[in-house]
Amino acid sequence: MSDKAAESPRPRVRRPQRADARRNFDALLAAAREAFAEHGTQASLEDIARRAGVGIGTLYRNFPTRQDLFASVYLDEIDELCASAGKVADLPPWEALAAWLRRLANYAGTKRAVQEALNRDSGIIGSGRASIYAAGQPLFDRARQAGEVRDDVTFDDVVRMIIGVTGGCFLDKDQRERVLGMVLDGVRARPS
Numbered sequence: 609m610s611d612k613a614a615e616s617p618r619p620r621v622r623r624p625q626r627a628d629a630r631r632n633f634d635a636l637l638a639a640a641r642e643a644f645a646e647h648g649t650q651a652s653l654e655d656i657a658r659r660a661g662v663g664i665g666t667l668y669r670n671f672p673t674r675q676d677l678f679a680s681v682y683l684d685e686i687d688e689l690c691a692s693a694g695k696v697a698d699l700p701p702w703e704a705l706a707a708w709l710r711r712l713a714n715y716a717g718t719k720r721a722v723q724e725a726l727n728r729d730s731g732i733i734g735s736g737r738a739s740i741y742a743a744g745q746p747l748f749d750r751a752r753q754a755g756e757v758r759d760d761v762t763f764d765d766v767v768r769m770i771i772g773v774t775g776g777c778f779l780d781k782d783q784r785e786r787v788l789g790m791v792l793d794g795v796r797a798r799p800s
Contacts, residue, residue, distance in 0.1 A: 621683045633670050635660035640681050649678070649725040678725045679732055686736040689715045693743035701754040705747045706792055709770055712744065713788050716774040740767065758797050766795055 621637075623630050639659035643651035653674065657667040671677035689711060696707040726732055741763065748763040773791055778784040 621680050621687060632660065632662050632666050636662065636667055636670055636677075637681055637684050640677055641685070644678075644681065649674075653677075675725070682726060682732060682736060685715055686739050690739050690743040693747055697747065701747075701751040702756040702796065705751040705756070708744055708747050709766065709792065709795075710788065712740070712767065713770050713774045713784075716771040756797055757795060761795055769794075 623633055636656065639656045640651070643656045643659060647655075653667055654664055656677075657664045660667070667677075671680060692711045693708050696704045696711075698704075699707060744767065745763050748757065748766065751757045752759075769791055770788075773787060774784070776787075778787065
């Protein structure tokens with residue numbers, strides 16, 4: 609990932625200014641995220657509005673098209689993932705990296721349906737990826753400098769592995785957590 613890509617501004621979710629409108633907007637994003645995770649991109653907009661506790665008109669006022677809703681859910685997830693890097697930065701190096709990678713795994717497990725619905729040429733996907741790398745690379749670098757990460761592993765390797773593994777179907781959360789633990793064990797340096 610080039611420095612230029614990491615520095616490029618990313619599109620952000622534009623929340624309404626009024627507190628009540630912002631609450632509705634956030635409720636719609638949460639409901640959409642949940643519905644897309646359960647039913648994919650064909651989730652009913654009426655169901656999303658109902659889950660959010662608002663009318664369908666409020667949904668359309670905030671998201672005139674289904675594509676607008678997909679983009680906003682995706683960007684909101686990216687914002688939360690990037691912010692989580694700052695929240696764990698004060699932990700010891702390995703703990704910080706592992707906590708953030710677990711958050712990445714949660715993100716990766718829910719983003720597939722939304723990402724597939726976005727126009728890959730729109731720039732949203734590329735800027736989101738650049739933001740993820742800009743947020744996580746410092747945690748990785750710090751863990752590597754502390755001797756906690758294998759020398760033959762790159763941050764790109766780890767991101768791709770997490771996203772690939774978490775895209776699979778698991779019997780339950782326990783199985784998913786065990787598999788993620790195996791992935792993290794493979795990244796961590798072992799004492800000589």
